[in-house]
Each structure stands twice: as structure tokens, then as C-alpha cells.
Amino acid sequence: MGCRKRAPASELLRIVASRVAPDRYLAVPDPRRIRPGRGAHLHRDQACLALAQRRNAFGRALRVTGVVDIGELAEAVPMAAETGTARGGSVQPHPDSQGRTTGMSTR
């Protein structure tokens, strides 16, 4: 779900839908895979979560109709700050950190 990339199950987070109202569900993270019901799998990644949400993939993957609240899920997925996967950043190293040849030893 989400980005639709393949990944080993250990890298995926299982999600199940918990019904909170006739047309409203809560997406609940199930890292231990112990909850009954139909589960969906998502990368532990905010980007993947956002993609899945944008595509409305939760309803489809979990076979529910109605609103799926992912508030709880968003907290279970770590921010993709330091994983460094495809952020597309072009951060260059500091020019200062390269040439430490000329010190300030002029005295």
C-alpha cells in the first residue's frame, strides 16, 4: 500500500481498521500482527503513509467504506527525517569543511 514497493514483512507495519462509527474507521497499527481482521501493510515511513492517504488506499486495502482516520497511525510511523530515502535533497557539503589547510596560525 502507499508507494507499492516491495519490502520484507519486517519493514512493513501491519494496519487494521477498527470501526468507531457506521461510516468511520480508525486505522490502528498492529506491529505484532495479533489483531484479527483484514490487515494492510505499509512501510514505516511518513512518505508512504502520505501516499496511501492521498490515494485513499486505506479504504480499499482494508475493505471498508467510509472515512478512515489515520491520526493514530501517523504517530506510530517515524518521521522520515534521517532515513534518507529518496528525499531528493541536493545538500552539498560545506566548502569550509573541506579545506582545513590554512589555519589561523599567523602570529
Ligand SMILES: [Zn+2]
Ligand atoms: Zn511504501
